[in-house]
Amino acid sequence: MTELKDKPIGIFDSGLGGLTCVAEVRRLMPNENIVYFGDTARIPYGTRSRETVLEYAKQDVAFIKKHDVKMIIAACGTVSSTVGSIPDFAGSVPFTGVVIPAAQAACAVTQNNKIGVIGTGTTIRSAAYCKAIRGIRGDMKVIGNSCNLFVSLVENGLTSDDEVVRIITERYLTDIKREGVDTLILGCTHFPIIADAISEFMGDNVKLISSGAEAAKYAMNYLAGKGLCSDRKEEGTVVYYTSDSAAMFEEGANAFLGGELHGEVIKIGIDELTDQ
Amino acid sequence: MTELKDKPIGIFDSGLGGLTCVAEVRRLMPNENIVYFGDTARIPYGTRSRETVLEYAKQDVAFIKKHDVKMIIAACGTVSSTVGSIPDFAGSVPFTGVVIPAAQAACAVTQNNKIGVIGTGTTIRSAAYCKAIRGIRGDMKVIGNSCNLFVSLVENGLTSDDEVVRIITERYLTDIKREGVDTLILGCTHFPIIADAISEFMGDNVKLISSGAEAAKYAMNYLAGKGLCSDRKEEGTVVYYTSDSAAMFEEGANAFLGGELHGEVIKIGIDELTDQ
Numbered sequence: 077m078t079e080l081k082d083k084p085i086g087i088f089d090s091g092l093g094g095l096t097c098v099a100e101v102r103r104l105m106p107n108e109n110i111v112y113f114g115d116t117a118r119i120p121y122g123t124r125s126r127e128t129v130l131e132y133a134k135q136d137v138a139f140i141k142k143h144d145v146k147m148i149i150a151a152c153g154t155v156s157s158t159v160g161s162i163p164d165f166a167g168s169v170p171f172t173g174v175v176i177p178a179a180q181a182a183c184a185v186t187q188n189n190k191i192g193v194i195g196t197g198t199t200i201r202s203a204a205y206c207k208a209i210r211g212i213r214g215d216m217k218v219i220g221n222s223c224n225l226f227v228s229l230v231e232n233g234l235t236s237d238d239e240v241v242r243i244i245t246e247r248y249l250t251d252i253k254r255e256g257v258d259t260l261i262l263g264c265t266h267f268p269i270i271a272d273a274i275s276e277f278m279g280d281n282v283k284l285i286s287s288g289a290e291a292a293k294y295a296m297n298y299l300a301g302k303g304l305c306s307d308r309k310e311e312g313t314v315v316y317y318t319s320d321s322a323a324m325f326e327e328g329a330n331a332f333l334g335g336e337l338h339g340e341v342i343k344i345g346i347d348e349l350t351d352q
Numbered sequence: 353m354t355e356l357k358d359k360p361i362g363i364f365d366s367g368l369g370g371l372t373c374v375a376e377v378r379r380l381m382p383n384e385n386i387v388y389f390g391d392t393a394r395i396p397y398g399t400r401s402r403e404t405v406l407e408y409a410k411q412d413v414a415f416i417k418k419h420d421v422k423m424i425i426a427a428c429g430t431v432s433s434t435v436g437s438i439p440d441f442a443g444s445v446p447f448t449g450v451v452i453p454a455a456q457a458a459c460a461v462t463q464n465n466k467i468g469v470i471g472t473g474t475t476i477r478s479a480a481y482c483k484a485i486r487g488i489r490g491d492m493k494v495i496g497n498s499c500n501l502f503v504s505l506v507e508n509g510l511t512s513d514d515e516v517v518r519i520i521t522e523r524y525l526t527d528i529k530r531e532g533v534d535t536l537i538l539g540c541t542h543f544p545i546i547a548d549a550i551s552e553f554m555g556d557n558v559k560l561i562s563s564g565a566e567a568a569k570y571a572m573n574y575l576a577g578k579g580l581c582s583d584r585k586e587e588g589t590v591v592y593y594t595s596d597s598a599a600m601f602e603e604g605a606n607a608f609l610g611g612e613l614h615g616e617v618i619k620i621g622i623d624e625l626t627d628q
Contacts, residue, residue, distance in 0.1 A: 229501070231399065320401050350627075
């Protein structure tokens with residue numbers, strides 16, 4: 077029987093965005109095994125209703141739990157904003173989303189107590205980041221804006237140097253910039269891919285917080301605190317599950333990982349999500 | 353028992369795009385009843401694999417068939433390109449997609465035998481429009497391009513006068529324009545919403561073919577040929593089903609319909625699609 081500390085970390089997202097969290101987990105804890113699920117047959121989540129996101133999140137967590145994981149990371153801003161910090165359906169498995177980790181990081185970084193948050197429409201409507209930040213520091217000013225098109229632009233391969241990315245960045249971020257924030261939470265795990273365009277618009281004095289990377293750090297601290305970090309010597313394995321084509325997953329993954337997959341991609345049927 | 357000719361016409365799409373077909377059916381056949389399904393919990397289809405689109409299309413058709421329809425219109429370019437012209441799973445119910453109707457219309461319109469086709473990635477990869485056009489007229493030159501971002505731009509409410517729409521239009525259509533087509537098939541039912549931007553770029557001499565509107569005409573001709581047009585005197589009813597929020601459906605629908613819904617919107621659970 078596998079000892080608890082040698083069990084994998086489960087990470088999931090609507091699609092490829094959560095790979096920005098996988099990359100950080102691998103950097104911080106290279107000997108941990110990882111099971112990843114990207115729900116590419118139903119991406120995007122961020123334009124759907126709260127009710128639908130909740131249903132999908134339950135199915136995703138149930139799928140991840142089948143892999144006997146020691147911790148679950150919802151590496152998806154929309155899911156994290158919708159399910160709350162400790163959802164019932166995670167059961168006894170330790171769970172973190174990206175909201176609390178990113179909120180904590182932003183509160184630690186800001187000097188002027190003005191924090192911007194960008195995310196999907198469903199994320200911003202939930203006000204989850206705002207509530208999390210105010211729960212940590214009641215005096216923080218939080219300015220949010222929904223940026224649904226960023227997800228589509230990134231998913232379609234557009235990068236920071238693209239004219240359209242620059243125009244949409246200006247459109248989405250002008251109000252937040254005007255408020256003089258010194259910290260900006262990238263509240264959707266797709267957004268780090270266009271961090272250069274965002275940073276260029278906001279200016280060097282604004283610190284960007286990657287919600288996926290912060291969730292990875294949070295998970296490491298949690299596992300270390302519980303004595304649950306693996307002590308295996310060799311590099312950990314990664315298995316990627318995807319609800320749509322494995323080839324399409326592989327094709328898109330590199331941009332998010334900043335490198336190779338280092339693991340197998342397995343396609344699952346949608347019925348494996350809905351019949352559980 | 354309802355006479356066959358008084359049964360509704362079933363129309364479905366991945367989301368709201370198929371409403372461009374509903375609008376044309378209502379214009380041409382105002383006394384027909386319509387049952388519409390928009391799979392807004394799983395839109396977009398056009399960036400998914402052929403296998404996933406096929407699975408979703410089967411579920412959509414099964415759902416539509418429960419409503420005892422006299423004909424099914426797949427008012428979705430991606431579905432139409434993927435399932436073929438007479439899919440097995442339609443059974444004995446007459447079925448049309450948008451590909452054959454649009455191909456026929458384009459062949460009838462072109463003067464120089466050069467036809468452009470724009471659609472989603474999955475549509476263009478299938479080469480369905482090209483095969484349909486060549487099946488009608490073997491000497492046609494067909495130039496296609498995939499335009500996935502158009503779907504996201506339209507779904508996010510951007511219109512023809514938006515700078516981003518104009519930039520993306522130029523990017524997607526430059527090669528097709530250079531080939532000197534005189535006819536352009538809007539092979540995705542989302543695209544008529546930005547027809548003005550497309551037309552402005554292509555020039556007045558290029559005729560745009562709306563695939564959804566052509567499918568409506570095709571259905572009318574089919575039903576008339578079979579003596580299956582309703583002879584009810586009063587205006588037909590429309591019932592809209594959607595797999596995500598009814599409120600969000602209502603909010604987005606007007607742009608596609610060019611007017612009011614004239615019917616009720618009913619949310620169905622995803623399990624009604626997957627458990628059949």
